Amino acid sequence: MEFTVAQVAAMLGGEVKGDGSAKIKMLSKIQDAKPGQIAFLSNPKYEQYIYTTQASAVIVKKDFVARKEVTSTLILVDDPYSSFTALLEEYHKLISFQKSGIEQPSFIGDNSTTGKNIYRGAFSYIGTNVKIGDNVKIHPQAFVGDDVQIGNNTIIHPGVKIYSGTRIGNNCVIHSGTVIGSDGFGFAPQEDGSYKTIPQLGNVIIEDNVTVGGNTVIDCATMFGDATIIREGVKLDNLIQIAHNVEVGKHTVIAAQTGISGSTKIGENCLLAGQVGIAGHLVIANNTSLGAQAGVSKSIKEEGQKLIGYPVFDIKEYFKSYAVFKKLPDLNYRLRELESKVLKHNNAHSSVD
Amino acid sequence: MEFTVAQVAAMLGGEVKGDGSAKIKMLSKIQDAKPGQIAFLSNPKYEQYIYTTQASAVIVKKDFVARKEVTSTLILVDDPYSSFTALLEEYHKLISFQKSGIEQPSFIGDNSTTGKNIYRGAFSYIGTNVKIGDNVKIHPQAFVGDDVQIGNNTIIHPGVKIYSGTRIGNNCVIHSGTVIGSDGFGFAPQEDGSYKTIPQLGNVIIEDNVTVGGNTVIDCATMFGDATIIREGVKLDNLIQIAHNVEVGKHTVIAAQTGISGSTKIGENCLLAGQVGIAGHLVIANNTSLGAQAGVSKSIKEEGQKLIGYPVFDIKEYFKSYAVFKKLPDLNYRLRELESKVLKHNNAHSSVD
Amino acid sequence: MEFTVAQVAAMLGGEVKGDGSAKIKMLSKIQDAKPGQIAFLSNPKYEQYIYTTQASAVIVKKDFVARKEVTSTLILVDDPYSSFTALLEEYHKLISFQKSGIEQPSFIGDNSTTGKNIYRGAFSYIGTNVKIGDNVKIHPQAFVGDDVQIGNNTIIHPGVKIYSGTRIGNNCVIHSGTVIGSDGFGFAPQEDGSYKTIPQLGNVIIEDNVTVGGNTVIDCATMFGDATIIREGVKLDNLIQIAHNVEVGKHTVIAAQTGISGSTKIGENCLLAGQVGIAGHLVIANNTSLGAQAGVSKSIKEEGQKLIGYPVFDIKEYFKSYAVFKKLPDLNYRLRELESKVLKHNNAHSSVD
Known part of the structure; x- marks a missing residue:
């Protein structure tokens, strides 16, 4: 990817001061920037660096007046910080979606369809009767089981494993090593002390705009027609355990290494810190905030509480x-x-x- | 898979009332069922649905008397719930073992043998001198190192990694992302503050009827000839840590995110809840029950205790x-x-x- | 691998007593040893076994005097235990580095280079602009993203996933399932209750002599030019969470299932037990020792403390x-x-x- 300073300025609605044809490949901090990179100056504390930076371009406030010579091309904007953030987001989107085409060898089963601008990395596996939308990126060594459906603009990172029957929405990101749809942990004790496996025949539904970190596990629901559900906008970190039949409510955020036991229903807009544990068959009210390593053994009915301890009470x-x-x-x-x-x-x- | 209602009835020892030639592809709940699906009616509370369900067949009690018209074919049995459960188990077995043959590309090293009715998914890797029994399913992208032995009817899900020398018994299920036989965590402190790696040369033995969830890690034993052992019938959930030289006794069940440190020996028929931690070189008595997030720092000698806390005491x-x-x-x-x-x-x- | 007893004795600077041409393939304990194996006798308690062992060779102390007939060839050394340990290390190195060459199919992108004596297992994936040193082992199904650099003698086990831009030093070992460089968990809350993804554009730097266990996750830093850093000699166990912008100091050892939140800086020579949790943006002093399941919510300024509890205080x-x-x-x-x-x-x- 390469843009001219003029192109970047146009995108930001800014004014170019200097060489608009200079080429930009990357973003950087003003104190570290090299030729071909663009930086920004917002905090006056960093003004010194604008006179020494090697950045090809620097985004500055409209009213910036240089007190010494500046060799970088300037882009004048209202708010350099938010302009730079917008560029970061644009850049991130570009690199996230830049891969396309089908690397070989890769595997796709009968009766499976993929949309436009797809990427299927080498050694990726797509089963039968799979439906994949536009602009989806299936990275190398990812596994997509039979009868899976994936919406548009979703990114499946290398080595993700998605079991049969899973549904994933639009604009989701699933990081490496994560397992979706593995069997729920259900075993019926027998008289001889052994356990009989309870068949796990439900699936997992992940709605739109969900991000799942690396090496997390989301088990399928037990019964046919039932689902473990991750609602719209949920953000799950790394190494999280989501057991069978769990539902995580809209826009809830869960930090790393937290575990939710079977059939528990987490409300909307909750914040669960790291290493939290929640027992099975509970209901957690909306806007609940659980501190790190909290242990929850009873339902939480009142909304908006901040809790911690084992079992939890007011923080x-x-x-x-x-x-x-x-x-x-x-x-x-x-x-x-x-x-x-x-x-x-x-x-x-x-x-x- | 497709069966006629008559075939299903024969399997259940039930009597057909209606069209025995109707085709069944799936199981469902009576309130959700669609054509081609079979449901059951056991609890009288659900009787209303039998008059509206689209199920091609419904399993009912022998003495069921319809009060309105029923369009579904009926299968009359003694106990509809347990008949349905039997069908679920049969169905689960069928779908678990339905894959067979060798997808390409897949890799198998010299001097390795596989039994009858094997499945080797695309991008699966089998090293040299491997012995694999009948009816074993090695799913896509799974790794089976050199000198590994796997019994009959064992399912290795996509992306499982099995290091060299591991032994796995019959009727085991290993879920995606799980790592078996990685190096134990052994480092000898040196005078300069650095650590020297202690070579890990033992292996892992998993006996029959063991289920291991997703993204769990089981380290190999340290010394040649020693093994980390998972005994018959053990059920391990997701994201569990089993360190080097651990032994988990027969029919013990361990929930997600629990960790067992090196050389600890867990007894038989224990129940360990989620996020439990057990220190190294301990012995845990049979039938011990540990509550969620429990921390165990001393051996537990008396059998049958229920413990919690850090360190644990009576719950x-x-x-x-x-x-x-x-x-x-x-x-x-x-x-x-x-x-x-x-x-x-x-x-x-x-x-x- | 096969050596004669004479070769082994030469390596150890020991003296052969018996048949120096006997072939050795493996190491074992004296009580378990079989023909073709070498054992050692150090503790007099085990002397009985030297008269019955089937070992082809036994390493004994210089001044050992047999009281009965010994059929094994002896190797006389000053310190049998440390000689045997040296053999174990040598053997471990041999088997760790014995694989070489390129198995097919495997993938390597444009403009990527690999050094001498490389192993690239089947279904391994190497992106574009990757630089890999000598004697590096990329096992089957491992993923090495674009622009990654890996030093010499580093072992990447099956199925490891290394995101773009990661730097890994010399003599490192990364175990199966581990994910390096996944996105940091950064989301900005919006007024409507949803979250906007903060682009994660930094990378991960792993210095020399680092070992990382299985299914661990190390997130990349947030900003361009910033890195999550694992310093020289660090040993990380399985299932550990290292968030964005964390730095783990030289020769620090972290046990399984511990989690370090974003931007926290762990000192040198620290010892973190299992299931420890550390909040974000903290500084942990050198030589800090944290007990199992400890929770750290404030910086630790005084060096050399042993702490536990939630929040931690003196053990x-x-x-x-x-x-x-x-x-x-x-x-x-x-x-x-x-x-x-x-x-x-x-x-x-x-x-x-």
Whole structure:
């Protein structure tokens, strides 16, 4: 990818000051920038760097007045920071979707269809009866099982494994190593102490605009027609466990290494920190915030609480209790002292009374 | 897969009422069923649906008497629920084992043998001197290292990685992304603060009827001739860590994200909840039950205990202590009040005494 | 691999007693050894086995005097244990680096170069502009993205996924399923409750002599030019989460299932036990030791502490507090008793005073 400074300026609705034909390949920080790169200057603290930077272009505020010579081409805009952020997003989109075509060898089963501008990396596997939308990127070594459906603009990173029957919406990103649709953990204890496998025949539904990190696992639902559901806009980090029949509500964010047990329903706009554990068959209210390593063993009915501990309770109360926990040996000592004082006093008293 | 209602009825030892030649492809719930699907009616609460369902067949109790017209073919049995469950299991087995043959490209090294009715998916890799039994399914992108042995009827899902020398028994299921036989975490501290790798030369043995979830890791044992052992019937969930030289006893069940440190021996018929951590070189007695997020730092000698906390103790005692923990600031306050009362009183007393 | 006893003895600087032409293929314990294997005798407790072992050779102390007939060839050395350990290391190195050549099909993009004695397993994928050093082993189904650089003698196990732009040093080992360079977890909340993805454009740098276990995830840094950095000699276990912009200092060891949140900087020579969680934007001092399941929510400034709990404090203090925690119901009871005694006494008093 390569753009002229003039093209970038046009995109940002900015004005070029200097050589508009200079070529831009990459973005960088002003203090690190090299030729072919574009940087920005927003915070006056960094002004010094604009006189020494090797950046081919720098985005600056409209009213910027140079106090020394500037060799970089300038792009004048209203808000350099948000212009740069817009460029970052554009650049990220470009590199995310730049791959296209079909690398060989790759595998696609009978009766499967793919949309326009698809990428199918080498050693990727697509089963039978799969429907894949436009602009989808199936990276190398990814696996897409039979009867899977994937919407438009979704990116499946290298080595993702998607079991049969999974549905994935539009604009999703699934990172490497993640497993979607593996069997729920269901085993019926037998009289001889062994366990019989409960067949897992449901699927996983991932709605639009969902991001899933690396090496996360989302199990399928148990029964035919049931689904483990990840609602629109959910963001899942790495190494998360989502058990069978779980539902994660719209725009809920879950940090790494958290685990949700079977059939639990997480509300909308919740924030779950890392290494949280939630037991099965619970309902967690909307806007619940769970601190790191929290353990939830009962449903949370009131919305908007911030909780922590095992089992969880109010985060401020937890820290107050924990402050006393740290002094427990002292408390214990004081209690014993007091007991002996009271005992001594009472004895003394009873003898004098 | 497609069966006639008559074939299904024969399998269940049931009687057909209606069109026995109707074709069945799938199972469903009575309220959701579509043509080509079979459902069941057991709970009278659902009777209404039998008059509106589109199911091609419904399994009902022998003595079921329709109060309105039923268009579905009926299969009359003693116990519709257990008949349906039997069908689910049969169906699950069928779809689990339906793939066979060798997709190309796939890789198999010298001197490796595979049994009857094998499936080797595209981009699967089998090393040298590997022995694989009958009816084994090696799904796409799975890796089976040199000198590995796998019994009969074992399913290796897409992208599983099995290091050299691993032994896996009969009727096992290993889900996607799981790694078996990676190096144990052994490093000897050196005087300069660096660490020297302790060579990991043992292997992993997985006995019969073991299920392992997705993205779990089972490390090999350290020494030649030693093994990390997963005994018969063990069920491991997703994202579990099993370190070098661990042994997990028969019919023990371990939930997601639990970690067992090196050389620890877990007994038989234990139940470990999610996110449990167990330190190294311990012995955990049979029938031990560990609550979620429990931390075990000492061996557990008495069988049949239910434990929780870090470090663990009796689960009921834990919850009693925790109830007081939540009121610790109040306890602290009351103790201070009492101290000042006693102090005041004693002072008053000593002045009057 | 096969060596004569004489060759092994020469390597160890030992003296052969018996048939120096005997062939050795493997190492074993003296009590388990079979023909073709070499064992050692160091602890006198095991002397009995030297008279019955089938080992083709046994390494013994220089001054060993057999009290019965020994059929194995002996190799006499100063320290049998360390000689055997040296053999183990040599053997481990041999098997780790024995694979070489290019298996087909495998994929390599334009403008990528590999050094001498390389192994590229079947279904491995190397992108464009990749630079790989000498003696590097890219195992089957591994993925190496565009613009990646890998030093010499580094082993990439089956199915590892390395995103574009990652730098990996010399003598590293990356185990199966590990993901390096996936997007950091960065999302900006929007007014409508949804989240906007913050582009993740940095990379991951792994220095020399680093080992990473299986199914670990290391996210890339957020900004261009920034990196998530794993310093020289770091040892990471399985299923670890390393978020964007984290730095792990030289020779730090981290056990399984631990998670480090974004932008946190871990010092040198730290020891983190399993299932530890560390919040974002913290600094952890050198030589810090964190116990299992510890939760760190503030920076740790003093070096060399041993900490545990959530949030962490001194490990000895924690266990003292925890000992009282286990007796909290009793404490609570005693406090109430005391309160009622004092109350009764004061009442009695106030009535008599």
